[in-house]
Amino acid sequence: MALEQSIVSGSLNPAAVKVLRNTYTLLSLTLVFSAAMCAVAMAVNAPYMGLWMLIPYIGCLWMVEKNKNSTAGLFWVFALTGWMGFTLGPIINFYLSTSGPQLILTALGGTALIFFACSSYVLVTKKELSFMGGFLMTGMIIAFIAAIANVFLQIQGLSLVLSCIFLLIASGVIMWQTSAIIHGGERNYISATVTLYLMLYNIFVSLLHLIGMRDD
Incomplete structure (x- = not known):
C-alpha cells in the first residue's frame, strides 16, 4: 500500500506513525462496514430520506465527539459510518437504474484516486497545512447550508457548482487532516x-452527481 510505504520510509516520529x-486501520474497517450497510439498504430497497437523514447523522456525530477519548467512541464511529452507508443505498440504486454500474465504479475509482493522491502528497512532502483549517471549515459550512437551501430551491446549476465545491473542499480537508496528524496537531x-x-463520502457522492449529470 502506497501510504504505508510512505510512512515506513519517511522520517515521521513514532507518535505520528x-x-x-x-x-487507516479504523478507516478501512468503517468503509467495509459502511459498504455492508449500503448493500442492506439496496437489498431492502430503502427509500431516499432527504434531509431526515441529518437527524441520526448529527446525533451520532455528537456522540463520537463526546466519546472520542474512550472505547465507547469506537461504537459511535461504526454507528455513524453504518448510517452513512445505509443512506447511500437509495442513491446507488437510483444511479444503477438510470446509468448502470459503470458510473458507480468510475466514482469509486475516482474517490480512491483522490484520497491516495492527497494523502500521499502530504506524507511525501510533509507540508504543514494548519493554515488551511479555518478556510476549509468555513467553506464546508457555507456549502452545507447552500446545499440544504437548494433542496427547496432545486436549482440544477447551483447543484452542479456545489458538487464541485464539495469535491475541492473535501480534497483539501484530507490533506489538512493528514498534515495535522504528522505534525502533531491531531x-x-x-x-x-x-x-x-x-x-x-462527500467526494464519492459529488463524483456520482457530476458524472451522472455528464452522462445525462
Whole structure:
C-alpha cells in the first residue's frame, strides 16, 4: 500500500506513525462496514430520506465527539459510518437504474484516486497545512447550508457548482487532516477517522452527481 510505504520510509516520529496506522486501520474497517450497510439498504430497497437523514447523522456525530477519548467512541464511529452507508443505498440504486454500474465504479475509482493522491502528497512532502483549517471549515459550512437551501430551491446549476465545491473542499480537508496528524496537531485517531470518512463520502457522492449529470 502506497501510504504505508510512505510512512515506513519517511522520517515521521513514532507518535505520528501510530496515529496514522490506527486511523487507516479504523478507516478501512468503517468503509467495509459502511459498504455492508449500503448493500442492506439496496437489498431492502430503502427509500431516499432527504434531509431526515441529518437527524441520526448529527446525533451520532455528537456522540463520537463526546466519546472520542474512550472505547465507547469506537461504537459511535461504526454507528455513524453504518448510517452513512445505509443512506447511500437509495442513491446507488437510483444511479444503477438510470446509468448502470459503470458510473458507480468510475466514482469509486475516482474517490480512491483522490484520497491516495492527497494523502500521499502530504506524507511525501510533509507540508504543514494548519493554515488551511479555518478556510476549509468555513467553506464546508457555507456549502452545507447552500446545499440544504437548494433542496427547496432545486436549482440544477447551483447543484452542479456545489458538487464541485464539495469535491475541492473535501480534497483539501484530507490533506489538512493528514498534515495535522504528522505534525502533531491531531493525536486522536477516532476524530481523524471520522473526518477522513466524511470527506470520502462527500467526494464519492459529488463524483456520482457530476458524472451522472455528464452522462445525462
